[in-house]
Amino acid sequence: MTHIALTAQSISLRLIDLSDLAAIHVLHSFPETDKYNTLGIPKDLEETKHIITSWVAAHSATPITTYTFAIERATDQEFVGLIGLKLWPQKHRRGEIWYKIHPDHWRKGYATQSVNLVLDFGFETLKLHRIQAGCAVANTGSIKVLEKVGMTREGRGRKVLPLKTGWSDNFEYSILDTDARGE
Numbered sequence: 001m002t003h004i005a006l007t008a009q010s011i012s013l014r015l016i017d018l019s020d021l022a023a024i025h026v027l028h029s030f031p032e033t034d035k036y037n038t039l040g041i042p043k044d045l046e047e048t049k050h051i052i053t054s055w056v057a058a059h060s061a062t063p064i065t066t067y068t069f070a071i072e073r074a075t076d077q078e079f080v081g082l083i084g085l086k087l088w089p090q091k092h093r094r095g096e097i098w099y100k101i102h103p104d105h106w107r108k109g110y111a112t113q114s115v116n117l118v119l120d121f122g123f124e125t126l127k128l129h130r131i132q133a134g135c136a137v138a139n140t141g142s143i144k145v146l147e148k149v150g151m152t153r154e155g156r157g158r159k160v161l162p163l164k165t166g167w168s169d170n171f172e173y174s175i176l177d178t179d180a181r182g183e
Contacts, residue, residue, distance in 0.1 A: 003015070004067070004069075004121075006069070006117040006118070006120070006121055007074065007117075008074075008113040008114075008116065008117050009074075009113060010073065010074050010075070010108075010109070010110070010113065011071055011072060011073060011074055011080060011110050011113050011114060011117075012071075012072050012074050012077075013069040013070065013071055013072075013083065013114060013117055013118070014069060014070055014072070015056075015059050015067065015068065015069060015070075016052065016055060016056060016068050016069065016070045016082070017056055018049070018052070018053070018056055020052070020070050020079070021045065021048060021049055021052060022045070023070075023079040024048055024052055024082065025042065025045050025048040026102075027079075027081060027082065027100060027102050028041060028042050028048055028051075028100075029041055029042065030102070030103055032103045033100050033101070033102070033103060034164070035139075035163070035164075035165075036135065036136040036138070036139040036142070036161075036163065036168075037100065037163075038161055038162055038163065039051070040164075052068075055068040055084075056068075063090070064087075065086065065087045066084065066085070066086050066087070067084060067085040067086075067118075067121075068082060068083075068084045069082065069083050069084065069085075069114075069118070070082060071083055071099075071101070071110060071114050073105075073110075079102070080101060080102055080105045080110050081099060081100050081101035081102050081105065081110065081111075081114070082099060082100050083097065083098070083099040083100075083114045083115070083118055084097065084098050084099070085097050085118050085121070085122060085131075086098075087126070087128075092129075092130075093127065093128050093129035093130065094128060094129060094130045094131070094132070095122050095126070095128050095130075095131050095132075096131070096132050096133060096134075097115060097118050097119075097122075097131060097132075097133045098133065099111055099114060099115065099142075099145075101114075106141065107141075111141075111142075111145045112145050112148050112149060112183060115133075115145060115146070115149045116149055116181070116183075118131075119131055119149060119175065119181065123177045127177075128177065129176060129177050130174055130175070130176050130177070131174065131175055132151075132172065132173060132174040132175075133146055133151060133173045133174075134157070134170045134171065134172050134173065135170065135171055135173070136161055136163065136168045136169070136170060136171075137156065137168065137169045137170065137171055138168065143171065146173045147173075147182070148182050148183045149175070149181065149182045149183065150175055150179060150180060150181040150182030151173040151174060151175045151182075152173060152174060152175065152179070153171055153172070153173055154172045154173065154174055155171075155172045156169050156170070156171055156172070157169060157170040157171075157172060
């Protein structure tokens with residue numbers, strides 16, 4: 001498996017492995033983290049294992065087209081959440097990010113630092129031209145993070161997210177390698 005470690009002020013990112021199963025299962029089991037996520041709450045640990053097995057396997061592919069990182073607090077390596085980067089075919093030089101933070105770690109800057117690390121990795125290491133993200137229009141926390149890092153809201157997809165509360169519109173964000181970056 002490929003070894004990638006990205007570090008910022010108070011967090012570090014590393015590719016997930018199966019030893020993260022329990023922490024990821026807990027993260028996926030919170031109604032708060034599921035509210036704007038289409039994955040759903042897994043019924044048991046085996047369902048979570050089935051989900052993350054493909055994420056872990058993707059890190060051994062050549063070339064890697066999907067990166068899934070564990071976010072850990074730098075001081076004690078406590079699991080904070082997940083952030084992923086999915087790549088389009090190479091000629092497009094484009095990727096899409098997603099993230100999910102444990103509720104105990106909301107509003108501490110971890111999501112912003114994580115997104116910035118993945119943007120740096122995408123633009124500087126992978127030489128991407130464009131990185132995009134989407135979020136439910138009611139997800140004010142993610143909206144703040146995406147705008148804080150310098151992403152531009154490009155539009156609104158109508159009724160594209162099948163959430164537990166019903167179909168939700170999705171804001172589409174992006175940032176280019178030539179754009180000014182935020183915080």
